[in-house]
Amino acid sequence: MSVPEKPSLDGIEDKHAARWESDGIYRFDRTRLRDDVYSIDTPPLTVSGSLHVGHAFSFTHTDIMARFHRMRGKTVFYPIGWDDNGLPTERRVQNYFHVRCDPRMPYDPDLPEPVPPHTAAERKRPPTRISRRNFVELCTRLTAIDEQAYESVWRRLGLSVDWSTMYTTIGSTAQRVAQRAFLRGLAAGDVYHALAPTAWDVDFQTAVAQAEQEDREVTAAYHRIAFGATIDGAQATVAVDTTRPELLPACVALVAHPNDERYRHLIGTTATSPLFDVPVPIHAHHLADPAKGTGIAMVCTFGDATDVQWQRELGLPIRPIIGRDGRLVEANLATWGASADGAAYYQSLVGKTAVQARRDVVALLAETGLLIGEPKPLTHAVKFYEKGERPLEIITSRQWFVRTLAHRDALLEAGRQLRWQPAFMRQRYDDWVRGLTSDWLISRQRFFGVPFPIWYPLDETGEPRYDEPIVPAEDVLPIDPMTQPPPGFTEADRGRPGGFAGDTDVMDTWATSSLTPQIAGGWCDDEDLFRRVYPMDLRPQAHEIIRTWLFTTTVRGLAMTGRLPWRTAAISGWIIDPDRKKMSKSVGNVVTPMELLDEYGSDAVRYWAASGRPGADTAFDTNQMRVGRRLAMKLLNASRFVLGFPAPSPSANVTVALDLAMLASLDVVIDDATAALESYDYTRALERTNAFFWTFCDDYVELVKQRAYGSGRGAESARLALRQALDALLRLFAPVLPFVTEEVWSWWRTGSIHRAEWPTRLGGAGDPAVLDAASDLIGAVRRAKAAENLSMRTEVPKVTVSADTAALEHWDAVSDDLRAAANAETVDVAAP
RNA sequence: GGGCGCGUAGCUCAGUGGGAGAGCACCCGCCUUACAAGCGGGGGGUCGAAGGUUCGAAACCUUCCGCGCCCACCA
Numbered sequence: 001m002s003v004p005e006k007p008s009l010d011g012i013e014d015k016h017a018a019r020w021e022s023d024g025i026y027r028f029d030r031t032r033l034r035d036d037v038y039s040i041d042t043p044p045l046t047v048s049g050s051l052h053v054g055h056a057f058s059f060t061h062t063d064i065m066a067r068f069h070r071m072r073g074k075t076v077f078y079p080i081g082w083d084d085n086g087l088p089t090e091r092r093v094q095n096y097f098h099v100r101c102d103p104r105m106p107y108d109p110d111l112p113e114p115v116p117p118h119t120a121a122e123r124k125r126p127p128t129r130i131s132r133r134n135f136v137e138l139c140t141r142l143t144a145i146d147e148q149a150y151e152s153v154w155r156r157l158g159l160s161v162d163w164s165t166m167y168t169t170i171g172s173t174a175q176r177v178a179q180r181a182f183l184r185g186l187a188a189g190d191v192y193h194a195l196a197p198t199a200w201d202v203d204f205q206t207a208v209a210q211a212e213q214e215d216r217e218v219t220a221a222y223h224r225i226a227f228g229a230t231i232d233g234a235q236a237t238v239a240v241d242t243t244r245p246e247l248l249p250a251c252v253a254l255v256a257h258p259n260d261e262r263y264r265h266l267i268g269t270t271a272t273s274p275l276f277d278v279p280v281p282i283h284a285h286h287l288a289d290p291a292k293g294t295g296i297a298m299v300c301t302f303g304d305a306t307d308v309q310w311q312r313e314l315g316l317p318i319r320p321i322i323g324r325d326g327r328l329v330e331a332n333l334a335t336w337g338a339s340a341d342g343a344a345y346y347q348s349l350v351g352k353t354a355v356q357a358r359r360d361v362v363a364l365l366a367e368t369g370l371l372i373g374e375p376k377p378l379t380h381a382v383k384f385y386e387k388g389e390r391p392l393e394i395i396t397s398r399q400w401f402v403r404t405l406a407h408r409d410a411l412l413e414a415g416r417q418l419r420w421q422p423a424f425m426r427q428r429y430d431d432w433v434r435g436l437t438s439d440w441l442i443s444r445q446r447f448f449g450v451p452f453p454i455w456y457p458l459d460e461t462g463e464p465r466y467d468e469p470i471v472p473a474e475d476v477l478p479i480d481p482m483t484q485p486p487p488g489f490t491e492a493d494r495g496r497p498g499g500f501a502g503d504t505d506v507m508d509t510w511a512t513s514s515l516t517p518q519i520a521g522g523w524c525d526d527e528d529l530f531r532r533v534y535p536m537d538l539r540p541q542a543h544e545i546i547r548t549w550l551f552t553t554t555v556r557g558l559a560m561t562g563r564l565p566w567r568t569a570a571i572s573g574w575i576i577d578p579d580r581k582k583m584s585k586s587v588g589n590v591v592t593p594m595e596l597l598d599e600y601g602s603d604a605v606r607y608w609a610a611s612g613r614p615g616a617d618t619a620f621d622t623n624q625m626r627v628g629r630r631l632a633m634k635l636l637n638a639s640r641f642v643l644g645f646p647a648p649s650p651s652a653n654v655t656v657a658l659d660l661a662m663l664a665s666l667d668v669v670i671d672d673a674t675a676a677l678e679s680y681d682y683t684r685a686l687e688r689t690n691a692f693f694w695t696f697c698d699d700y701v702e703l704v705k706q707r708a709y710g711s712g713r714g715a716e717s718a719r720l721a722l723r724q725a726l727d728a729l730l731r732l733f734a735p736v737l738p739f740v741t742e743e744v745w746s747w748w749r750t751g752s753i754h755r756a757e758w759p760t761r762l763g764g765a766g767d768p769a770v771l772d773a774a775s776d777l778i779g780a781v782r783r784a785k786a787a788e789n790l791s792m793r794t795e796v797p798k799v800t801v802s803a804d805t806a807a808l809e810h811w812d813a814v815s816d817d818l819r820a821a822a823n824a825e826t827v828d829v830a831a832p
Numbered sequence: 833g834g835g836c837g838c839g840u841a842g843c844u845c846a847g848u849g850g851g852a853g854a855g856c857a858c859c860c861g862c863c864u865u866a867c868a869a870g871c872g873g874g875g876g877g878u879c880g881a882a883g884g885u886u887c888g889a890a891a892c893c894u895u896c897c898g899c900g901c902c903c904a905c906c907a
Contacts, residue, residue, distance in 0.1 A: 007866095007867090215903090215904075215906085218906090220906085222907085240907075241907060242907055243906070243907065244906085244907080255907090287905075288907085289905095289907080292907060293907055294907090295907095296907085297907040298907060299907085300907090303906070303907070304905065304906045304907080305905050305906080306905050306906085306907080307905095307906095307907090309905080380906060381904085381906065382906050383906065391906080392906095422837090424836060424837070425836085427835070427836055427902085428835090428836075428901095428902055428903080431834090431835065431836090431902070431903055431904095432902085432903075434903095435903065435904070437905085543901080543902080544901085544902080546902085547902085547903090574900095574901090576900085611844085611845085611855095613845090613846090615837090616837090616838090616845095617837090617838085617900075617901085618844090618845095619843090619844055619845090621843090621844060621856090623843080623844075623855090623856055623857085624844070624855085624856085626856085626869090627855065627856070629869085630869075630870095633867075633869075633870095634866095634867070634870095636866090636867085637866045637867040637870090638866065638867080639866090640866055640867085641866035641867080642866085644866070683846095684846090687846075687854090690855095691854080697866090697867095698871085698872090701866085702871095705866090779872095779873095782872055782873070783872090783873065783874095785862090785872085785873095786860090786861060786862085786872060786873045786874090787873085789860090789861055789862080790861090790862080791861090791862045791863090791864055791871090791872085792862080792864060792871085792872070793862085793864040793865095794862090794864090823864095
């Protein structure tokens, strides 16, 4: 045993982290069966440059639970993953290297790594265009660098993950799992592809799932335009309000509510669109809102989701004019019934963006008197891709979907079976499942992702036969259909009539990360492991991704195994800055975790994190970190002091009432902390332990140290009680403060504290009330001495205190120690 | 528009039917042989507002105000 003369926190993180790794302290023991396992479905963080304090915050909560269950005797399956595929990585690579992917370019095996631009002028140059494979290589290279930086932060923070389990969502295991799940879904009919109108981002040029859309308030204007109509055989006009006059050429109908008296006589007649003179039917439909605009709406291909519904339910034609890049496409309006002038005018709009075309159309409407009055400005909510900058368009394209609507009831039931922490978060899940409007869209027209393991035969004209896809065998996964031929073909058959074509899309990130339990748990490669860890015990995650990560993992779990993928979902809160705003990069108020770990120490940062209650948004508070550091220092000093007394003899017993009382109080703390951690309330566990520890230091140790310096039964009782308490306290603190507790443990114990048993009741026969009385009485002595401006050390003949009757009941049990601590010959009680 | 959460000392937060609390900050004191990056003591709140239930409300109910978040069919 060696207790340092001058204990210090300096360097303890690196010292112990290195030992934990070399000794395999956190290695998963795969010989244990499911009941002995505590498994965690760790969030694979998006690797996009830098970690955020919020990550350190929520990951600490999970780590506390992992450490608690490990000390309780479970073997903890605590994998770690990085989410490195998908659009965030593409964007980062584009910006960092100033490149763009151009799938038409050939692969260049000797492409030198692009030099990131340094000056504004370099940034203004057009980006370098590189092939898809070169682009993917750059993505892989950059994420590998980022992942190392992340790992070093997590090691410093002391996360007890098993680093041998590390996976990435673009890695081959993840690709194999994602492709196998896709093929099984396809075989089961849960995955399908369809040519369907879907939300489309014209800048990223990809379809976007419902979960990635958000509403934004934008300013727009009602344009009241005059359609031609026939009323009682006479020519008339119908005024229609629209915020998107540029979609006029795509107009397929007008719609009014069936009960709307103003338009009842027009239902079933035909109107004529202004400028283009296309005849369009006038229909009745209950979704037409008499209160909006003039009460009669223009149906286009496609202005909004209602247009899609009207098209389907009213059997309307489809007249697409917006292209994948957001510009108006070639269309022969004559075939839709347009006048020659109208068709010719449309030609002048081809190639313009929606905004440009709108300006043009409105100007011509005004010029020809077909615009009624001035445009009326309004603000309304418009759907955007959450990462996008222009409103989403609705574009018809071929996409892959996973069925969710058909399973709505089962998904709601799953939400009820899941244990939510905090419970009210289930509401968000329910709201989302109830509000689903389409199946889950998983295909993206992007580059850096898991490919769809599908080929299509080409007919004699070279057209893909989408209804007869060619699938690979499961044991050859993962495959890339863009570089590998399907069975029975060679690369020479690619693109040739009678040959094949690979599916060009990649899966959205959520299609992979919805499978994290399967990826980490060995679903493809290690059925034995999978049985030992699945379903997992804990899914920790943030609340804003309930509708994405939590929802999609549930969908996959139900589809693949028929049950929930985990027992408990622990939803973490956000870190907010002092102005009550969520801390985020865009606000520019971010401090990096490594800076904090350097300045305050890892245990201190973890202490702050543990002070944020489960699910609660928590203030970023460096003051709490200072307090945490002070606690860590106090643990060092108090431990040094306790261990500085001679070790009690093996035959020693705790016999003194005050010592028994302290241990009895500690028993209550152990019970409380254990119960709190069992219900995921790490904050309460820490609070109880912390409060007891300070009482232990300030009152109990102060009272008994004179006795402990002496000899005899009383001294032995104190020394033994001090050590027993220290031993239990270190273990109670270990999940929150892994470094300082390990440091102290190393002074006098063998092995790692993190493999030690979680403390249980010491079972003494003490009365906790005696410790309370002792605290009250030593407090009374301090007040008496402070009133005279005396130090506790100052020797006095007599101290007179006032105390309440509850404390005085235990006077005899405390009086000897109290006299010693007071440095007084006598301590008297003042008359009440 | 619908839903969820929050509002307690200057700050960060516990407390959910019977004494209004903790830490930090502030003020005063103490070189006390574990710790002066320490220790001790003290002041400080009409518990967001109003109404109701109750012998009794910070807590339960209703309404309102404020803050945050989630969701919602864009004419």
